[in-house]
Each structure stands twice: as structure tokens, then as C-alpha cells.
Amino acid sequence: MGVQLPDLQFTSLETIPERVSTARKAFLEHKTRDVEFRLVQLRKLYWAIKDHEEEIVEACAQDLNKPRFETEVAESGWLLNDVVFTTRNLHKWVKDEKAPDIDLSFKFMNPKIRKDPLGCVLVIGAFNFPFQLTLGPVIGAIAAGNTVVIKPSENAPRSAAVMQKICEASLDPACYHIIQGGVPETQALLAERWDKIFFTGGANVGRIIAKAAAPHLTPVVLELGGINPAIVTKNADPRLVARRMLWGKIMNAGQVCTSQNYLLVDKSLVSKVVEEFQKAYKEFYPKGAKDSPDYSRIINDSHFQRLKSMLDNSKGKILMGGTMDEKERFIEPTLVQVDSVDDSLCSQESFGPFIPILPVENLDEAINLANGVQSTPLGLYPFGNKADVAKILDSTRSGGVSCNDAALHIPTLPFGGVGESGYGAYRGRSSFDVWVHRRPITSSPGWLESILAIRYPPYAGKLSKFKAASTLVPDFDRTGKKVTLGWLRFIFTLGGGSAKAGAGRAAVVAARE
Numbered sequence: 001m002g003v004q005l006p007d008l009q010f011t012s013l014e015t016i017p018e019r020v021s022t023a024r025k026a027f028l029e030h031k032t033r034d035v036e037f038r039l040v041q042l043r044k045l046y047w048a049i050k051d052h053e054e055e056i057v058e059a060c061a062q063d064l065n066k067p068r069f070e071t072e073v074a075e076s077g078w079l080l081n082d083v084v085f086t087t088r089n090l091h092k093w094v095k096d097e098k099a100p101d102i103d104l105s106f107k108f109m110n111p112k113i114r115k116d117p118l119g120c121v122l123v124i125g126a127f128n129f130p131f132q133l134t135l136g137p138v139i140g141a142i143a144a145g146n147t148v149v150i151k152p153s154e155n156a157p158r159s160a161a162v163m164q165k166i167c168e169a170s171l172d173p174a175c176y177h178i179i180q181g182g183v184p185e186t187q188a189l190l191a192e193r194w195d196k197i198f199f200t201g202g203a204n205v206g207r208i209i210a211k212a213a214a215p216h217l218t219p220v221v222l223e224l225g226g227i228n229p230a231i232v233t234k235n236a237d238p239r240l241v242a243r244r245m246l247w248g249k250i251m252n253a254g255q256v257c258t259s260q261n262y263l264l265v266d267k268s269l270v271s272k273v274v275e276e277f278q279k280a281y282k283e284f285y286p287k288g289a290k291d292s293p294d295y296s297r298i299i300n301d302s303h304f305q306r307l308k309s310m311l312d313n314s315k316g317k318i319l320m321g322g323t324m325d326e327k328e329r330f331i332e333p334t335l336v337q338v339d340s341v342d343d344s345l346c347s348q349e350s351f352g353p354f355i356p357i358l359p360v361e362n363l364d365e366a367i368n369l370a371n372g373v374q375s376t377p378l379g380l381y382p383f384g385n386k387a388d389v390a391k392i393l394d395s396t397r398s399g400g401v402s403c404n405d406a407a408l409h410i411p412t413l414p415f416g417g418v419g420e421s422g423y424g425a426y427r428g429r430s431s432f433d434v435w436v437h438r439r440p441i442t443s444s445p446g447w448l449e450s451i452l453a454i455r456y457p458p459y460a461g462k463l464s465k466f467k468a469a470s471t472l473v474p475d476f477d478r479t480g481k482k483v484t485l486g487w488l489r490f491i492f493t494l495g496g497g498s499a500k501a502g503a504g505r506a507a508v509v510a511a512r513e
């Protein structure tokens with residue numbers, strides 16, 4: 001008998017406003033401003049994740065048939081490293097920053113940037129990497145000094161229940177709350193006022209979240225999916241393309257927001273690439289994916305049916321895989337040659353193990369097609385030589401890029417979408433930055449009063465002095481060309497925009513007072 005898992009209980013709707021209000025009150029009591037308090041929370045969270053690792057593995061297995069390797073690497077292990085990285089760096093990150101590029105005349109005001117917590121925030125997690133994509137943003141929110149309400153995805157119920165156990169075992173109950181539920185509970189949460197909402201999921205719900213946030217002017221981070229292209233030029237290595245693109249679609253059975261949705265392959269390379277896919281599939285799953293312990297299942301019946309109809313509606317030719325088992329929600333990694341980007345397998349995000357390949361004449365055609373399908377996908381995967389990759393990068397946009405690979409998630413690299421794939425980025429240092437307000441602080445010393453008096457009425461005779469002290473002379477002409485002003489510039493600007501020059505200007509003004 002495996003590990004016993006708790007049942008998922010939805011939070012009663014009536015208690016949600018009160019829970020949110022407790023979290024808000026806790027923020028206003030300034031408990032989370034103390035960096036040591038935050039560190040203790042994070043350290044306790046670390047040990048709770050560690051102590052519940054077997055439950056995490058079991059919950060991911062029950063929700064998604066996720067293999068232990070993928071759970072330990074991308075869920076528990078990922079979060080444990082995230083906590084250690086954050087706690088190691090937090091003292092450095094919270095330090096006030098010296099404001100950059102300040103003219104010496106303002107340096108006396110000691111301008112600095114403080115990293116203030118935003119307040120009481122909401123994190124709505126996703127089902128596919130339930131622990132990583134829910135607790136990942138929470139780690140940053142705690143580190144930044146916010147109080148947090150956490151809403152795991154009800155679509156991964158076992159994981160949601162284990163997450164609750166972990167949070168309740170480790171985190172301060174006034175500052176950090178878990179709300180469990182589906183659409184009504186999420187809507188009850190969205191009716192509350194937040195200082196930031198962080199949502200990972202699909203674009204349709206993303207729009208609902210952004211609309212709900214608008215009346216309160218609440219900032220939102222949206223980590224959405226993408227119709228991500230892989231572009232394979234004639235100079236690519238077919239073996240690497242096949243092995244890496246197959247990996248991008250077998251991990252979590254393709255339920256990864258960054259996995260490539262379709263491949264645009266130079267027609268001269270198609271047959272070789274297909275052959276290499278077949279070889280790689282045999283190597284990864286000698287007895288087929290269905291009988292392997294290393295292959296996930298689709299999260300629920302509705303996603304299974306959605307995927308089934310995508311394949312049923314495709315006009316493409318199946319070249320590998322293609323089997324399904326509705327009872328098990330199993331879908332085999334399936335390679336399909338299609339003849340248009342309008343095929344059902346390319347035009348929608350599959351979020352499943354389909355690998356449609358569209359042969360193209362050349363790189364220009366591939367770039368045009370990719371920009372036409374979705375010009376701001378979450379990820380983009382170019383395969384080719386240096387010049388090909390440079391050309392692709394210069395003619396496309398995307399949240400991120402992995403050259404010659406499927407999505408390579410370096411755990412501390414900023415991660416996030418652009419345009420239709422969302423906005424805001426997190427991970428590593430960005431997980432802290434996304435949850436703080438950079439609050440500029442100045443402090444004007446009393447002794448500066450005689451110089452600052454230039455700003456007070458009566459204004460007569462003060463404008464020219466003020467301009468002499470503060471005007472920067474452009475180092476460009478009317479055609480937009482850069483010009484060198486040399487000694488003339490020095491005379492007109494009393495030294496120009498440099499810091500030292502600012503002191504000179506300030507001294508001149510003071511002397512004329």
C-alpha cells in the first residue's frame with residue numbers, strides 16, 4: 001500500500017471574505033516586513049516539503065501518473081532548491097539600492113530605492129506542475145514580505161490537498177491561507193481586493209482574471225500558454241531535433257505550457273527527422289509509452305476529449321503513435337505530418353503529446369508562418385546553424401527561446417510570456433522582484449534650504465538661474481545624428497550632464513543667490 005493522501009475539501013464560500021480579510025489585516029500589522037520572519041517561514045516551508053516528499057510523489061502519480069523522476073526534478077526538488085536559493089540571497093535582495101544615474105546636484109537628497117512588499121496577494125496555481133507552479137510564485141511572495149492567499153488548481157485534487165497539508169504544517173496561519181475550490185471559489189476570491197494577482201493557466205481564464213482585477217487597479221501577472229513553434233532549418237541536426245523535440249512532448253505527456261506546439265521543418269530534412277523521431281521513441285520507450293512507468297496521463301476526461309477531437313479533426317498523416325485509451329486517459333506521443341498551419345493540430349494549443357510537422361520550402365516561409373499563427377508565443381525553438389538562429393531571433397518575438405532544444409528551464413532564469421502568452425516574469429531573483437514595489441525614497445537635508453529656495457515664489461529672476469543649473473544640452477542635431485559638442489558644450493552646460501558638472505552648476509547657482 002502506498003502513502004495515504006488527504007482528501008480535498010473545498011473551502012466554504014461564506015468563509016472566503018473573512019480569510020482574505022485576516023490575511024490583509026496581518027499585512028497591515030507589518031508582521032511580514034521583518035526579513036527574519038520571512039526567512040523562518042521559508043525555512044519551515046523547506047522542511048515541510050521535504051517531510052512530505054513521498055506524498056508529493058504519490059499525489060502527482062494519482063493526479064497525472066507523473067513519474068517519480070519528473071516529480072522529484074520538477075516539483076519537490078525544484079521547490080526545495082528555490083527555497084534555498086531564495087533564503088541564501090534574500091538579505092542581498094532586500095537591501096535598499098542606491099538610485100542609479102543621479103546628477104550630483106540631487107545626490108545630497110540621498111536617493112535610494114526600497115523594495116517594499118505589495119501587500120496582500122493572491123496566487124492561483126495550475127494543474128500540470130501543481131506544486132512547482134503554485135508554490136513557486138508563493139516562495140517569491142513570502143520572500144518579498146507579502147501576505148498570501150493560495151488557490152491550487154482543483155484539477156489536480158490530490159496535489160491540492162497535499163499542498164494544503166504542507167502549508168498548514170509550516171506557514172503562519174494569519175499571514176498565509178489556502179483556499180480550495182473551483183470556479184465559484186475562484187470567483188469569490190476575485191471579488192476581493194488584492195495588491196497583486198498571479199495566475200498560471202489558459203488565456204480565457206486569464207482574461208477573466210484581468211477584468212476582475214481592473215476595477216481595483218490591481219496589477220496582475222499572467223503566465224499563460226502558447227502556440228509555440230519549433231523552426232528546423234536545412235542546417236539542423238535531425239537526430240538532435242528528434243530527441244529533444246520528443247522530450248518536449250513526453251514530459252508530463254506534453255502538458256507543459258512551453259512545449260512546442262508544432263514543427264516547421266525544411267522539406268529537405270523531413271524524412272530524416274521523422275526517421276530519427278521513430279528511433280528516439282523506441283529508445284525512450286522500448287515497450288511503448290503505455291506500458292512504461294515513465295509516461296504521464298492526461299489530467300481529466302474533458303482535456304482527453306479536447307485532445308481526441310484535435311487529432312480526429314486533423315487532416316494530417318500519422319507517422320508515429322496515434323493510439324489512445326480513454327479509460328486510462330492515455331494518449332501516445334503522436335507524430336503527424338500536416339499540410340497547413342490551419343490544421344487543428346497547429347492552430348490551437350494542444351497541451352498534449354502531439355507533434356505535428358509541417359514541411360516548408362525555406363527559412364523565410366517558416367518565419368512568416370510562425371509569425372502568422374501567433375506572433376507572441378511563450379516559447380520558440382530554433383534548430384539550425386548560428387546564422388539561421390540569428391535570423392529567426394531577429395524576425396520573431398516570444399516569451400523565451402531555447403536554441404537547439406526544447407524548453408530549457410534554467411531554474412533561476414526569468415520566465416514569463418509576452419503579448420498573448422502573458423505578462424510579468426518570475427523565477428530566481430525575478431520571483432522577488434515581481435512581488436515588490438520599487439519605492440524611491442529621498443531625504444532633503446536642512447542645510448540645502450538656501451539652494452532649494454530657488455523653487456519658491458516669487459519666481460522673478462529665478463528661471464534663468466534654474467535653467468543654468470539644470471538644462472542638459474542635446475548631443476544630437478535635428479536630423480537625429482549624434483554631434484560632439486566639445487568645449488562649446490562644456491561652456492553652455494557648465495559641464496553638461498555629468499555628476500561632477502552638476503556640482504559645478506550647483507555651485508554657480510549658489511554663488512549667484
Ligand SMILES: NC(=O)C1=CN([C@@H]2O[C@H](COP(=O)(O)OP(=O)(O)OC[C@H]3O[C@@H](n4cnc5c(N)ncnc54)[C@H](O)[C@@H]3O)[C@@H](O)[C@H]2O)C=CC1
Pocket residue numbers: 124125126127128133151152153154155181182183186187200201202203204205206208223224225226256257349351
Ligand atoms: N504559462 C504557464 O505556466 C501555464 C499555462 N497553462 C495553460 O493553461 C491551460 C490549461 O490549464 P487549466 O488548468 O485548464 O487552466 P484554466 O485556464 O482553466 O484555469 C484553471 C483555474 O481557473 C479557475 N477558473 C476557471 N474558470 C473560471 C472562471 N470562469 N472564473 C474564475 N475562475 C475560473 C479554476 O478554478 C482554476 O483555478 C493551457 O492553455 C495551458 O497553456 C497551464 C499551466 C501552466
Ligand SMILES: CC1=C(/C=C/C(C)=C/C=C/C(C)=C/C=C/C=C(C)/C=C/C=C(C)/C=C/C=C(\C)C(=O)O)C(C)(C)CCC1
Pocket residue numbers: 069070073074128129133200251255256257258409
Ligand atoms: C550531470 C553533469 C553535468 C550537467 C548536466 C546537465 C546540465 C543536465 C541537465 C539536465 C536537464 C536540463 C534536465 C531537466 C529536466 C527537467 C524536467 C524533468 C522537468 C522540468 C519541468 C519544468 C521546469 C516545467 C515547467 C512548466 C511550466 C513553466 C508550465 O507548464 O507552465 C555536468 C555539469 C556537465 C558535469 C557532469 C555531470
